[in-house]
Amino acid sequence: MTFVFALFLLTLLVITALAIVRSDNLFVAVMLTSIFSLLMAANFFILDAADVALTEAAVGAGVTTVIFLSALAMTAEREKFAHVGRAAALLVVIVLGALMTYAIFDAPRLGDPNAPVHQHVAPWYLEKTPEYIDIPNIVTAVLSSFRGYDTLGEVFVVFAACIGVLFILGPRPAGHAAQRPARSSGLKHHLIPQVVGRLLVPFIVLFGLYVQFHGEYGPGGGFQAGAIIATGVILFALLEGENAALRAVPQRALMALVIGGASLYGAVGIVCIALGGNFLDYSVLSSDPVFGQQLGILIIEAGVGMAVCGALLTIFHAFASRGQG
Amino acid sequence: MELLGYFNYFVFVVLLMIGLYAVISKVNLVKKLIGLSIFQSAVFLMYITMDKVEGGTAPIILAGMPEQIYSNPLPQVLILTAIVVGVSTLSLGLAIVVRINESYGTIEEDEILDAD
Amino acid sequence: MDLTPHLPALQVVVPMLAAPLIVLLKPRGLAWAGATAVAMLSFCIAIAMTIDVLQGKVFTYQMGGWAAPYGIELSVDAFSAVLLLVVSGAGALGMLAAHASVDQQIELERQPLFYSAWLLAMAGLIGIVVSADAFNIFVFMEISSLASYVLIAGGPDRRALPSVFKYLIMGTIGATFYLIGVGLVYMMTGTLNLADMEVRIQEVTELNPLLVAAGFITIGLALKAAVFPLHVWLPNAYTHAPHMVTMFLAACGTKVAIYVLIRFDFLVFQSALPGHSTQFASFLMPLAILGIVVASAVAVFEGHLKRLLGTSSVAQIGYIVLGASFLSAAGLSASVTHIFNHALAKGGLFLAVACLACHYRDLRLSQLAGAAKTMPWTAAALVICGLSLIGVPGTAGFISKWLLINAAMAQDNYSVLLVAVILLSSLMAVAYVWRIVETLYFGSTDNVAADGATDIIREAPLPLLLVTWLVALANIGFGFFPQLPISLSSGAASVLLGQLP
Known part of the structure; x- marks a missing residue:
């Protein structure tokens, strides 16, 4: 089937x-x-x-x-x-x-258990994750601890795109919002999307938060959560007009989210060095190395979620406000 | 299963070709970016095809089932990263396209070249 | 607390983590000062590591405390040290000099974003150099590429936009090709760590996927490195970028891609694939020769100063590739020395261009006639770096040309032809540098629409001029005392050929 x-x-x-x-x-x-x-x-x-x-x-x-x-x-x-x-x-x-x-x-053919990719490195992750990190979702463990440095790099790719779009499209000019109420009113006059959408937005954000904090147990984590919450806010912007969305979550807050998220991730790495470990070695964060790993993963996943959500929304607003100007 | 394996890789090759063809031959800048994203998606498919193990399930450990086989988590981690890299590149590209349209009044490559 | 073992990580992390904070520094002077301080710190870390590397130390660092191949490993050897010096040096000196030039070209409120992107580009390039993990290299390649696109798009001319779009498309195709190649190698070996690949690749029996992987990685990185004929994005991008960005990218941008190309091919593929070294040489040597000859010839007839220098970069990349394609220790060390020396010469030239641009908006050669009268110091620095680019004895450029010619003579086949190509292209370099000198010193000022009298000396702002002269003097200094780049590059050659140093 x-x-x-x-x-x-x-x-x-x-x-x-x-x-x-x-x-x-x-x-x-x-x-x-x-x-x-x-x-x-x-x-x-x-x-x-x-x-x-x-x-x-x-x-x-x-x-x-x-x-x-x-x-x-x-x-x-x-x-x-x-x-x-x-x-x-x-x-x-x-x-x-x-x-x-x-x-x-x-x-190697699809699903061949003897393929080299299934013989080397990967079995070690499957075997050692319960011992070193003790969370069920191996993808989250590899993403945020074993290859946490890649993920840090990825957050900075998103950050580079965010400042790049701001740099190229320009920050939203002050006092610009009040000028064009007609075009930024969203779908206010359409009843069905209005009602259904309003019902959906809180659930999307709630689901995003669930994905964020449940990432260690089921599929999910910072990236997915950041993207889902951003989608929720974008839907709100489409329904109520971009200005309403910006009033709810202002541009400054979004930028703070991006910078805060990226810095939070980096700060965890620096703290690990200060506590005598290598960069991003979360085991030193607590006297119990396994708990240290879990704590580290929780914090950096929060950083990833903040940075991704903030960056995607900043990019969206940069495009949307350019369109009105 | 063997046939499906080849079919997965075959689809990867075909998508790779379609994407690259669009990037090279299309004159419209937005269309070029769409082609680029198909091209990248094809590569994601190649990595994810690698991770499947026969009889396996997603690599989330189920308590009390020690015999369960899990698929390979590593390609998934790599592609999670690559997807986000892809959307970052795309949004930067679109920002440039918007500015090109503002200064040249067109997003067709040949007309832009004629304008300068 | 001893930070020495953490230096490889700090080298990347310091500029990277500083980048978001720079955005917060609103007054323009502060953003510039902060970014400069961070870039300088990064340069100091590179120098500190180079001192240890010169004593035979090889740094390795396990990110997150996880041993390779399970975690990501960083490593710094002699080859990486050369690139680290070039990247962080170009980033730091460029930043030190940038203030006036950036003020002229970038609006005030966008400057913090510009400086932040500069630090990200630096961090990305450094991250590629220190990484010992194939996929991690891809991630940092994307950081550096995205940041470079942003920097180039800052150019004041609208033509910067189509140029950067072309660069974005070709750069992304290059990075994706690299990703396909890495995927195929991973498929056959199950690992991403370069050193581990080198070991496990010996056991692979089906070689076809590896051969195709080598092809994809070579082409992808050649796109990024602007190896002829995949260089079409480079002249326009360099011409329309802000002047300081051109200087930074010309000094180190493409060289990092060549570094990965050489490293990957020599360490991973040549040890596993029988006859691959010959394929590598017979594929890249003709491209290198064509690139050297064609790009030099085009540069001779080019009328725009920045485009002329950019086109000459394509030829210089040809020299670096040519040295590597000799497959010998002499060729490789000539190649690595040239990476260092060309960064000095081209960096100096573009710094001088930034000085000229302070008073000459239009950088076509016809508009620059007699500029030496108004800007004597700038013109003199430009001449010194130009001599180094040609390879006149007494300058840094001479050392690498000399090593390259020696390596070419030692080749079994075509050695006469190779030497002839190098000499011919040097003659063409004399021609195009002479055109610049002739315009600056002897050009008639009649048809120049100068704003005001031309006889008054109006030099570039002092910090910019001082950095330009520092680099120009370094070109002479490393011409007389070339021990540093030569000992590093012979160390690099023995790492690549797998001999003990």
């Missing part, structure tokens, strides 16, 4: 991708991209990657689509029909495909 379903999903993925490339209406292409992400998320779920599926659904299908749409609202709806160097592109792509096929032929 799973087999048939997976086959169906993968086929749909290819069809959607083709439709995206062929469509000359950019809005259609963006909506199809959102569907593409959802299909991808479902496919990840079938392949046992629950955390990744959750992230892909929240980030890929949710936040990315909104950012694309608000950018499109400022640029163009239709694509001019033109291609450059179609033949060259086809040649490059065919060479790429042939090379990849050549490589993949010798790859």
